[in-house]
Amino acid sequence: MIRVGQKVPNFEMEVYNPATNSFGKISLEDILKERRWLVLFFYPADFTFVCPTELADLAEHYEELKKMGVEVVSVSTDTKYVHLAWRNTEKLLEKVMFPMGADPTGKISRMFGVYDEETGLALRGTFIINPDGVLVGSEVNFYNVGRNAEELVRKMKANIYLMSHPDEACPAKWQEGQKT
Amino acid sequence: MIRVGQKVPNFEMEVYNPATNSFGKISLEDILKERRWLVLFFYPADFTFVCPTELADLAEHYEELKKMGVEVVSVSTDTKYVHLAWRNTEKLLEKVMFPMGADPTGKISRMFGVYDEETGLALRGTFIINPDGVLVGSEVNFYNVGRNAEELVRKMKANIYLMSHPDEACPAKWQEGQKT
Amino acid sequence: MIRVGQKVPNFEMEVYNPATNSFGKISLEDILKERRWLVLFFYPADFTFVCPTELADLAEHYEELKKMGVEVVSVSTDTKYVHLAWRNTEKLLEKVMFPMGADPTGKISRMFGVYDEETGLALRGTFIINPDGVLVGSEVNFYNVGRNAEELVRKMKANIYLMSHPDEACPAKWQEGQKT
Amino acid sequence: MIRVGQKVPNFEMEVYNPATNSFGKISLEDILKERRWLVLFFYPADFTFVCPTELADLAEHYEELKKMGVEVVSVSTDTKYVHLAWRNTEKLLEKVMFPMGADPTGKISRMFGVYDEETGLALRGTFIINPDGVLVGSEVNFYNVGRNAEELVRKMKANIYLMSHPDEACPAKWQEGQKT
Amino acid sequence: MIRVGQKVPNFEMEVYNPATNSFGKISLEDILKERRWLVLFFYPADFTFVCPTELADLAEHYEELKKMGVEVVSVSTDTKYVHLAWRNTEKLLEKVMFPMGADPTGKISRMFGVYDEETGLALRGTFIINPDGVLVGSEVNFYNVGRNAEELVRKMKANIYLMSHPDEACPAKWQEGQKT
Amino acid sequence: MIRVGQKVPNFEMEVYNPATNSFGKISLEDILKERRWLVLFFYPADFTFVCPTELADLAEHYEELKKMGVEVVSVSTDTKYVHLAWRNTEKLLEKVMFPMGADPTGKISRMFGVYDEETGLALRGTFIINPDGVLVGSEVNFYNVGRNAEELVRKMKANIYLMSHPDEACPAKWQEGQKT
Amino acid sequence: MIRVGQKVPNFEMEVYNPATNSFGKISLEDILKERRWLVLFFYPADFTFVCPTELADLAEHYEELKKMGVEVVSVSTDTKYVHLAWRNTEKLLEKVMFPMGADPTGKISRMFGVYDEETGLALRGTFIINPDGVLVGSEVNFYNVGRNAEELVRKMKANIYLMSHPDEACPAKWQEGQKT
Amino acid sequence: MIRVGQKVPNFEMEVYNPATNSFGKISLEDILKERRWLVLFFYPADFTFVCPTELADLAEHYEELKKMGVEVVSVSTDTKYVHLAWRNTEKLLEKVMFPMGADPTGKISRMFGVYDEETGLALRGTFIINPDGVLVGSEVNFYNVGRNAEELVRKMKANIYLMSHPDEACPAKWQEGQKT
Amino acid sequence: MIRVGQKVPNFEMEVYNPATNSFGKISLEDILKERRWLVLFFYPADFTFVCPTELADLAEHYEELKKMGVEVVSVSTDTKYVHLAWRNTEKLLEKVMFPMGADPTGKISRMFGVYDEETGLALRGTFIINPDGVLVGSEVNFYNVGRNAEELVRKMKANIYLMSHPDEACPAKWQEGQKT
Amino acid sequence: MIRVGQKVPNFEMEVYNPATNSFGKISLEDILKERRWLVLFFYPADFTFVCPTELADLAEHYEELKKMGVEVVSVSTDTKYVHLAWRNTEKLLEKVMFPMGADPTGKISRMFGVYDEETGLALRGTFIINPDGVLVGSEVNFYNVGRNAEELVRKMKANIYLMSHPDEACPAKWQEGQKT
Helix, strand or coil, X not given: CCCCCXXXXXXXXXXXXXXXXXXXXXXXXXXXXXXXXXEEEECCCCCCCHHHHHHHHHHHCHHHHHHCCEEEEEEEXXXXXXXXXXXXXXXXXXXXXXXEEECCCCHHHHHCCCEECCCCEECEEEEEECXXXXXXXXXXXXXXXXXXXXXXXXXXXXXXXXXXXXXXXXXXXXXXXXXX | CCCCCCXXXXXXXXXXXXXXXXXXXXXXXXXXXXXXXXXXXXXXXXXXXXXXXXXXXXXXXXXXXXXXXXXXXEEECCCHHHHHHHHHHCHHHCXXXXXXXXXXXXXXXXXXXXXXXXXXXXXXXEEEECCXXXXXXXXXXXXXXXXXXXXXXXXXHHHHHHHHCCCCCECCCCXXXXXX | CCCCCCECCCCEEEEEECCCCEEEEEXXXXXXXXXXXXXXEECCCCCCCCHHHHHHHHHHCHHHHHHCCEEEEEEECCCHHHHHHHHCCCHHHCCCCCCEEEXXXXXXXXXXXXXXXXXXXXXXXXXXXCCCCEEEEXXXXXCCECCCHHHHHHHHHHHHHHHHCCCCCEXXXXXXXXXX | CCCCCCECCCCEEEEEECCCCEEEEEEHHHHHHCXXXXXXXXXXXXXXXXXXXXXXXXXXXXXXXXXXXXEEEEEXXXXXXXXXXXXXXXXXXXXXXXXXXXXXXXXXXXXXXCEECCCCEECEEEEEEXXXXXXXXXXXXXXXXXXXXXXXXXXXXXXXXXXXXXCCCECCCCCCCCCX | CCCCCCECCCCEEEEEECCCCEEEEEEHHHHXXXXXXXXXXXXXXXXXXXXXXXXXXXXXXXXXXXXCCEEEEEEECCCHHHHHHHHCCCHHHCCCCCCEEECCCCHHHHHCCCEECCCCEECEEEEEECCCCEEEEEEEECCCECCXXXXXXXXXXXXXXXXXXXXXXXXXXXXXXXXX | CCCCCCECCCXXXXXXXXXXXXXXXXXXXXHHHCCCEEEEEECCCCCCCHHHHHHHHHHHCHHHHHXXXXXXXXXXXXXXXXXXXXXXXXXXXXXXXXXXXXXCCCHHHXXXXXXXXXXXXXXXXXXXXXXXXXXXXXXXXXXXXXXXXXXXXXXXXXHHHHHHCCCCXXXXXXXXXXXX | CCCCCCECCCCEXXXXXXXXXXXXXXXXXXXXXXXXXEEEEECCCCCCCCHHHHHHHHHHCHHHHHHCCEEEEEEECCCHHHHHHHHCCCHHHCCCCCCEEECCCCHHHHHCCXXXXXXXXXXXXXXXXXXXXXXXXXXXXXXXXXXXXXHHHHHHHHHHHHXXXXXXXXXXXXXCCCCC | CCCCCCECCCCEEEEEECCCCEEEEEEHHHHHHCCCEEEEEECCCCCCCHHHHHHHHHHHHHHHHHHCCEEEEEEECCCHHHXXXXXXXXXXXXXXXXCEEECCCCHHHHHCCCEECCCCEEXXXXXXXXXXXXXXXXXXXXXXXXXXXXXXXXXXXXXXXXXXXXXCCECCCCCCCCCC | CCCXXXXXXXXXXXXXXXXXXXXXXXXXXHHHHCCCEEEEEECCCCCCCCHHHHHHHHHHCHHHHHHCCEEEEEEECCCXXXXXXXXXXXXXXXXXXXXXXXXCCCHHHHHCCCEECCCCEECEEEEEECCCCEEEEEEEECCCECCCHHHHHHHHHHHHHHHHCCCCCECCCCCCCCCC | CCCCCCECCCCEEEEEECCCCEEEEEEHHHHHHCCCEEEEEECCCCCCXXXXXXXXXXXXXXXXXXXXXXXXXXXXXXXXXXXXXXXXXXXXXXCCCCCEEECCCCHHHHHCCCEECCCCEECEEEEEECCCCEEEEEEEECCCECCCHHHHHHHHHHHHHHHHCCCCCECCCCXXXXXX
């Protein structure tokens, strides 16, 4: 299990890509080559009830994050076939444009410590990987507490600011534009 | 290292208690006996620069959290003697009233996976333990990205709400009073 | 991995039950208590293309098998939520009335040797467990060759006949009513 | 023990060849060199009662299978001397023209998981190896349930069809000539 | 592997019994209970060419040995079904009345060190077990050298004589009636 | 412990040579270089009572065996000094002309499985090694049953015959000149 | 743990340097390169009560020791930030000019056997390393017994004298100028 | 090897007792029973040159230490016979009245980490054990630097003072009568 | 291997007893029960040339030793049969009356460290065991240096004297009657 | 522990040399280079009572042994300083001219099996090493039985005689000039 501050080993994942309505693959290596950040957004299961609100909330900020150089991938242990079916039948997800990753073996969920061996599902975990491949932030909520995409955006901005201003620090509640 | 969803083994820690200006001890067991929640708030080191803003921010919400049944303990690997000296010389900390925990052996920091073996300091990690002793939330930021105490309060409210409404779920960005 | 002729250890599985349109659990123990036979019918994934024809074919013979004292459970590594969604949107499945088992951890698929560690999916395997809990028949096809439910019925009849006529044998192509 | 989907290691076996009334050897390697399929047809013992009907049934389809590029070898743990004696005294076997393999050490039976350590005999198992040496189908019946050679022919046709139409799939009960 | 002078652990073996033309079992324990001697006479395989002359030669002395309190069992790794078939079709064996033991797992052949792991057949070994269950004589010939049943009878007589005259010794070439 | 059918590792042994009344050494290697057979004839101890009759009996056939290309060496765990003393004081041994091997460490007796760890003596074992160094025959009698040198000669003749007629077999009781 | 008479492996430590009021690093290697002696002066914790008197006492002799070619470094498991704060607020320390070493991981304290695993603090240990890197003197007092800097100076003089007069010895209570 | 702060396991040692000019034994257990302190004073070897000055210096303070409840035992790896001879021929030792311990096996020297495996001699180490059997002070000098008995007396006084005033501390250079 | 000063475990040995011209057994236990001493006198082999002079020399003192309460047993790795033959044919041994021990397995020779694994013979070793079963003296000569029985008698007398005068010592060359 | 007949590994030892009244070293290697024999003469301790008579007795024969090419070294676990003191104060030792070896670590005493782990002293053992470095004789007496230097001289003469007459043997009690 990778801890904050460690380098993340390369991984590859099948995805359903709503933007092109097609299947594909993403790999950490490819994202790092383009010097982008990666946010992995794990959730328990497709076709359940809390999850779509989190994904919909995240979908609202996807454009903004993309512009900041951040790729976002949602991940559950469902297959890509199921992602396609869910995305295209569940109304709440109609704005979702980020790739939906499939981790049926649980390999990637285990790598980030969010695989629940009992149920075969992933906990609600968010992980921020910087363009050097280092895990710089993690957040995990046990089951049904939803995440806040705005807070994620705030943290991404602080991280990106610090990357180009390494001798500074972003104090508590720092918002872009504040001086550090 | 404990993962979200697991029971936290009992631990004991020396603290400096600003409220009474005295030294003491806290133990998980004692807090659970009173059916309270515990938030552990790790940070790297006393007498440095980012850290006091995070602690000051947290201090602003301590009363509110206490009323919700939540104990908050800040933790670094400094000794209780150092906590006393810092609290009483650093202006920014004058509102800090929560116990300041001392973890000079790094035992508790290691338990939560935030001990940096290279430097002997703790990463910025926040951990939420429910009254059953289960770790229900974690957040870790690599070095200098400050945390947001308001978001912590939001998550605490959601957790507490779910504890008494186990069949519901708090969707993304849920705020107290919203229906789930 | 269990081999033909060995006793199958007890297992439990979450299911979506189309007959009652509800979620539930089945366990081997419960089925054996009623002295019934169990046929496990593994397939790779919901929301794909070959699989529904196999399930539909099987659905045609479910009534007959039930009358013979045989319970049938289809199994994939998808969740019960996905089974529900698929059963109720895929036309080909509208006659499916047998419980659809969810094995997202792959625990049961591994027990019968049909879990593909590479993809996290199950191979097309059919397994017959007699009322004493002994595995008496297995059939596994690599990926896309569909099974024949009629041949399954023929084998079930032969097995049931032999259970009550232990000193006889059912020759090749034996059909019910033939003398052994 | 080899599972469906795995490559079969090379093996060699002594055979009695009824076609030439002579002893010889067959090896997987030789069959794969000619790009042929191999069906191994295990049964418990010569000079017993169920077995000849299965072998006779299989003998009826040997010509057809051969034309499809499939070699068939029956296997028991008896010696080749015993095969010769049985083939030439048992009336039911007079049409048997496929090589009868001898596995007195049980080495090959163990490789396919059908060796019964208690009795030293092989279970009734059928195994299909494709021209790439991959095990693509298995079927095992506990003791006295006879197999159906027609079903074997059906599966062979589906397998062969899929080999040259890799992007298709043969649905349940598929028969040659049907569209997939 | 048991050596001369050691106690033989109990074993059980299926046999074809030509005297009653039926199948049965023999166990060392049963023979020792009746205070009889046991001669095990291993040979490679039924339906081959040297072997029947050895068995026929032995058959000539079976009556005499029985009267001396000696049971004789021939053993190969063939099944009891094959023994029956061979005994009843091979002319040379028509006088064979001793039980023909079946050791298809090779367990008993291994116990006496005559199992050839390469071929799955037994070497030509003769073993004499006294009424106390001790192995008192062994003789093994590599493949095709036939044994001499008369010499076996001579050795049995010497062994039996010494059993009741423990302080004497039977010199070389001793024949019954000679003084020791 | 070497089994029939295995290659015998080289060994060397001190001997008393009655033919030249001198001490010397023999090694398996030297005997095989001359393409001769070797018979090792173990017995428990010098200066005891059964043993000289066996050695005397063997002495009668030594000339004949030598002419057939067979070397014979008797072996006990006594020293060569004791062999000399015994040979020259015991009347029964006056015709003994074969080398008398000394195995005081028991190394060679252990190699052939006839060393009795309890007493430090060798059992009565006869071993035939062919000119390729392969053990082709063994015979072991527990303590006081004497061996028959004529039967040894018969077996040697059969072995030698088969060596030059590899495709034949010597049936039971075969005597030189008989057709196989 | 290093014992007197052994070579000390290289180590590096962060320090607060009161002389320049800045942070820096010292390493054993650098000190040995200049052929200087090193005294490590461990104490439990900053901001406590006994410790400053020891450090103040040592500060009185720092100049003298420096002239003798001796570097002195005080060490506790506090961070360099804490050293700076303490040195600049505690009156008793105002004459302290030697580097104050920070060992928050306890790595160096463990190397010299003074780390208390229970508390995470260092015992009061003084260690003398000669210019060859050999540990030539140790003194450890359990908790609250203060050390005597004059005695340290006496021992340093004796050590330095002996380094240049290797064939002599400094008797008990030896003071510089005394003949040995 | 025992470290400061640990309990010392019991040990026993042969001594030459100059006070009574006789041989005897001392054990830690006996000293602790009388609630006395024990100082062990190791030195390399009898009949050498530095050592007697240290022992003579210590002898001067023996009376004073005894009155304080402290037993002193000098220890080398020489035998008690050698201690007797040395004490009675070496003028410098004529005032020595403390027991001279013999540690020819090096067992006790090893226990305190002062045994030099190369030479079989003990380093110059002084160890203070309190009446509870805890090692509270250690001092080791590499070879030829003599110790200072007055400093030992000072440390003993401070230790004894702290034993009865556990909440105080003796600052640096503390002398009896000073306030802590 | 037993060393001087250790207790000798019990052992038993077959002997030829010249005094009664019969075979028997001796055990250490029996000798110790009668509070006698035991001298074991090992030599390489019977029927060789040095050995009889040592045994003859020892025979001259056997009466005297017996009267002192000492049993003497000579030991080689030859059998008791060989001892009988040698004693009764070798003139030099005609006065030998002590038991001649047989150690063909080398077990007892190994116990005393005189077994030569290369040759299977014992070195010339003399061992003195006191009535408490303690090995109190050993002497071993490499191969051909003969021992001196008179010196053995001298040492036995000194040992016996010291057994009853435990506080004395027998100086060098001590002879009975001398004062110690 | 080295046994008679084995090669002795090189060793080095500090000695007090009475002949030159100085300290030095001897090594086995140096003695073997000069093709000399070495006698090691172990005894328990200096300044005790039996030991000087043995050393005095040995001193009487030192000249004679030296002329025969034999070096003699006495050894105890005392230091060379103690040897000097003893030799020069004990009257009985005034004729001792052989080097007195110091083995305070017990390393050499252990090599020859005479180190008593309980007391740290050496047993009374004499060891003869020939010019090839082979241990050819050993003698060990438990504690207080003194050795006989004349017998040592006798054995040395026999050993030296045999070295140049390898085919002979020195019978019991052999004295120089006797024929073997």
